[in-house]
Amino acid sequence: MEDILPLVRTAKLPSPVLKPAVPREDSASAESVVQQQDAAPGSPRLAPYQALPVTKSTIITHNITPALPVLEPGELDKEELEARINKVIDDYKEKLQLRTDHHMGYPYNLDFDYGPLEGLQKYCINNLGDPFIESNYGVHSREFEIGVLQWFARLWEIEVDDFWGYITNCGTEGNLHGILVGREALPDGILYASRETHYSIFKAGRMYRMDAVKVGTLDSGEIDYDELQGHLAANAARPAIININIGTTVKGAVDDLDRETGYTEDRFFIHCDGALFGMMIPFVKRAPMVTFKKPIGSISVSGHKFVGSPVPCGVVMTRLRYIKGVSSDVEYLNSRDATIMGSRNGHAPIYMWYTFTRKGYEGLRKDVEKCLRNAHLLKSMLDTAGVRTMLNELSSTVVFERPREESFVRKWQLACEGDIAHVVVMPNITIRKLETFVQELVESRARVSVAEALKLAEDARAHAGDEE
Amino acid sequence: MEDILPLVRTAKLPSPVLKPAVPREDSASAESVVQQQDAAPGSPRLAPYQALPVTKSTIITHNITPALPVLEPGELDKEELEARINKVIDDYKEKLQLRTDHHMGYPYNLDFDYGPLEGLQKYCINNLGDPFIESNYGVHSREFEIGVLQWFARLWEIEVDDFWGYITNCGTEGNLHGILVGREALPDGILYASRETHYSIFKAGRMYRMDAVKVGTLDSGEIDYDELQGHLAANAARPAIININIGTTVKGAVDDLDRETGYTEDRFFIHCDGALFGMMIPFVKRAPMVTFKKPIGSISVSGHKFVGSPVPCGVVMTRLRYIKGVSSDVEYLNSRDATIMGSRNGHAPIYMWYTFTRKGYEGLRKDVEKCLRNAHLLKSMLDTAGVRTMLNELSSTVVFERPREESFVRKWQLACEGDIAHVVVMPNITIRKLETFVQELVESRARVSVAEALKLAEDARAHAGDEE
Numbered sequence: 001m002e003d004i005l006p007l008v009r010t011a012k013l014p015s016p017v018l019k020p021a022v023p024r025e026d027s028a029s030a031e032s033v034v035q036q037q038d039a040a041p042g043s044p045r046l047a048p049y050q051a052l053p054v055t056k057s058t059i060i061t062h063n064i065t066p067a068l069p070v071l072e073p074g075e076l077d078k079e080e081l082e083a084r085i086n087k088v089i090d091d092y093k094e095k096l097q098l099r100t101d102h103h104m105g106y107p108y109n110l111d112f113d114y115g116p117l118e119g120l121q122k123y124c125i126n127n128l129g130d131p132f133i134e135s136n137y138g139v140h141s142r143e144f145e146i147g148v149l150q151w152f153a154r155l156w157e158i159e160v161d162d163f164w165g166y167i168t169n170c171g172t173e174g175n176l177h178g179i180l181v182g183r184e185a186l187p188d189g190i191l192y193a194s195r196e197t198h199y200s201i202f203k204a205g206r207m208y209r210m211d212a213v214k215v216g217t218l219d220s221g222e223i224d225y226d227e228l229q230g231h232l233a234a235n236a237a238r239p240a241i242i243n244i245n246i247g248t249t250v251k252g253a254v255d256d257l258d259r260e261t262g263y264t265e266d267r268f269f270i271h272c273d274g275a276l277f278g279m280m281i282p283f284v285k286r287a288p289m290v291t292f293k294k295p296i297g298s299i300s301v302s303g304h305k306f307v308g309s310p311v312p313c314g315v316v317m318t319r320l321r322y323i324k325g326v327s328s329d330v331e332y333l334n335s336r337d338a339t340i341m342g343s344r345n346g347h348a349p350i351y352m353w354y355t356f357t358r359k360g361y362e363g364l365r366k367d368v369e370k371c372l373r374n375a376h377l378l379k380s381m382l383d384t385a386g387v388r389t390m391l392n393e394l395s396s397t398v399v400f401e402r403p404r405e406e407s408f409v410r411k412w413q414l415a416c417e418g419d420i421a422h423v424v425v426m427p428n429i430t431i432r433k434l435e436t437f438v439q440e441l442v443e444s445r446a447r448v449s450v451a452e453a454l455k456l457a458e459d460a461r462a463h464a465g466d467e468e
Numbered sequence: 469m470e471d472i473l474p475l476v477r478t479a480k481l482p483s484p485v486l487k488p489a490v491p492r493e494d495s496a497s498a499e500s501v502v503q504q505q506d507a508a509p510g511s512p513r514l515a516p517y518q519a520l521p522v523t524k525s526t527i528i529t530h531n532i533t534p535a536l537p538v539l540e541p542g543e544l545d546k547e548e549l550e551a552r553i554n555k556v557i558d559d560y561k562e563k564l565q566l567r568t569d570h571h572m573g574y575p576y577n578l579d580f581d582y583g584p585l586e587g588l589q590k591y592c593i594n595n596l597g598d599p600f601i602e603s604n605y606g607v608h609s610r611e612f613e614i615g616v617l618q619w620f621a622r623l624w625e626i627e628v629d630d631f632w633g634y635i636t637n638c639g640t641e642g643n644l645h646g647i648l649v650g651r652e653a654l655p656d657g658i659l660y661a662s663r664e665t666h667y668s669i670f671k672a673g674r675m676y677r678m679d680a681v682k683v684g685t686l687d688s689g690e691i692d693y694d695e696l697q698g699h700l701a702a703n704a705a706r707p708a709i710i711n712i713n714i715g716t717t718v719k720g721a722v723d724d725l726d727r728e729t730g731y732t733e734d735r736f737f738i739h740c741d742g743a744l745f746g747m748m749i750p751f752v753k754r755a756p757m758v759t760f761k762k763p764i765g766s767i768s769v770s771g772h773k774f775v776g777s778p779v780p781c782g783v784v785m786t787r788l789r790y791i792k793g794v795s796s797d798v799e800y801l802n803s804r805d806a807t808i809m810g811s812r813n814g815h816a817p818i819y820m821w822y823t824f825t826r827k828g829y830e831g832l833r834k835d836v837e838k839c840l841r842n843a844h845l846l847k848s849m850l851d852t853a854g855v856r857t858m859l860n861e862l863s864s865t866v867v868f869e870r871p872r873e874e875s876f877v878r879k880w881q882l883a884c885e886g887d888i889a890h891v892v893v894m895p896n897i898t899i900r901k902l903e904t905f906v907q908e909l910v911e912s913r914a915r916v917s918v919a920e921a922l923k924l925a926e927d928a929r930a931h932a933g934d935e936e
Binding site: 064065066067068069070071072073074081085086089092093096097099100102103105106108109110112113114116117118119120121122123124125126128131132133134136137138139141142143144145146147148150151169170171172173176180198199200203207208209302304308309310311312337340341342343344345346347350353354356357358359360361362363409410413414415416 | 532533534535536537538539540541542549553554557560561564565567568570571573574576577578580581582584585586587588589590591592593594596599600601602604605606607609610611612613614615616618619637638639640641644648666667668671675676677770772776777778779780805808809810811812813814815821822824825826827828829830831877878881882883884
């Protein structure tokens, strides 16, 4: 990984780009977001990783999903029905392929090949309940799930007998689980997380009726450590449940795990949200270790992000003693299950098992290296082309000025927040794809610039009237 | 459906069978469940639809999942690795087929054929966020999702402009969503549900820090209406969030939706848990209608149960005005999303769309008819063979005495609770399968009886000593 050393800690953007013109979610009410939508119909401001909100306004006029109605087979003869269905599926596959080819914005590794597993779709594989104890339903994949969990236990340095975890439906489920385990361990605890934290953490706080403190951030996107210390000191009478971001959603910033809380270990619980970068950081030289040798309570990562999978999935891991505490002391689990969901997708563990077995730790290390190198290349290409950028040292998320042509944003499926956009360089982003992307971006910016320049001339002509 | 009319309202079992010897979850602490485990290692008492709990005891000795470790590819050459992987997958497929062939206990329709959709596994399809508003991530299946939701809207009689809903990961997610929407609508509301309710409802109450009342049940498994009335009257000062079971987990009992609450409509919220039977009841003659024309707040059903799907999934539907209330008034959604999960499986909507398009309402009606007819047949066969049974009029869940050979229970993957077991007759349960099942059950019972009878003789011989 020596060749990616030139990465700088935080290559700062000029501040206007880092301070979005749009109010962030803590200050923007649902209503104001909608007003904004209504005010600028041509350019909906989509939040990263999220659709627009359903809000008070009954009329949402942008990006409404068209329905593909269920056909009523009674109206058609059998052959016609088959033909209609096949046409729908074939057209859809074509669309999927096109969109997969032009995807840059979300941290999903779209480069996977699970061909040998296709036959498994014939089976209803369901790991309902606890992964470690088989239920009577036999069509499950728990043995793969446990294998994958043990692989993670080795990665995160926790003994096989000391951990508990499961394969989730997505990063959000892992976060909901981690925060719940924290709350049950410290029922009176206050939830702390930075303002650039994924929305699911504060959603958990509201669902669970917890007091939550939103802490400010540094320019890099890391939590403001001094501000956090201030809150912790002021609330010293109550325990702390602290969310640590291992790569924030927008800027890929990594909160420093090794700061002192000033609390004794029985009075804080640290949840690590490592949705994307939690899978990458163990393979990054010089990165802080995410390990259960530190006093953390739980880690959540996604499986469909860096690993890549047809379905969203993830892993959450905690210490066995917390789960025991949950089931005996508070019994939210009804003494029967320790997962958020009841039925659980049994295909996801097989995808993970398959990828890890094929790639191994070494293959993943190479993927990480490639991503970081290509992220650095993209940043250099954009800098050279005069586009302002930012790249955190430990991240493959390249932040840059939001392109002003909405069609370009949609084509490349960029996640945007206010004035900034980002590309998350995943293993499926090749140098060739970066070439096309940068070329099209520069052309798009040129079109906007030319249009603006000509607009000046047009205005001048109108003002000059017949004089010209 | 005329030919299934002989079904009786509630064919009662003698009471010992209906009163499990094992304390139920409301009286049994996590600890007592474990003690019971330890006390009877040969016959773990598995709760229906659930694995055993993770509890205080650090040693759980039954049904521990064996791990299938991730292989480290570095240790093997490429060909050997491929061969090893293929062997694992092939063996696993064989096991899946065998288990699928001998499954009777869980309400999963294992009879589906999604062959034409197999190519879709190449794509990472993710409907992250709200189904109705497209996010920037282009590889989604929202158009299918909306088509499916509109199909359900027609089924449950709600106007397209009045509903909101989404395709969930399972019945539990739908229940977590429905109860959360109810709590946000009535923050001070008390949660009421019967003791035979699926565990996810009370789990929701604990997660959301709600006051909850567990109401007793009638022999049929329905909620005890008088007891519920009593609680509602006693707590009249606070609003009510009432869970109504459209088919309980164990007995398939349907709570009567049409009872008076005594509360004005703005002071109660009814969530209908229709995991399995919510999909069947619209097609059952003489069954009470589950419809949004009644004052209900939300409905949750599973997609992998009656419909059948490789992955667990479901649908939750509520009134649009509640969702608006949630996002504007309480903001647990962070003003951005209205679903429990963030990333959402985009394959599930396509499975449902495909099944509904192929079968139509008429095809589903025929499936329901077949299930009810075969459930009645199974009950008659068991009655004739001297096995005590129970079958609720509106259910395809045949309850009977728990078989005493654990190997039989495991082979047929029966869900058991205390002294009772059940078979949920799904469309994949054929008459031929019922024949095999009943024959093997009777043989199993005979083996147990013979063993017990011979034990008496053996004891007598020991007692008689040399006299014989």
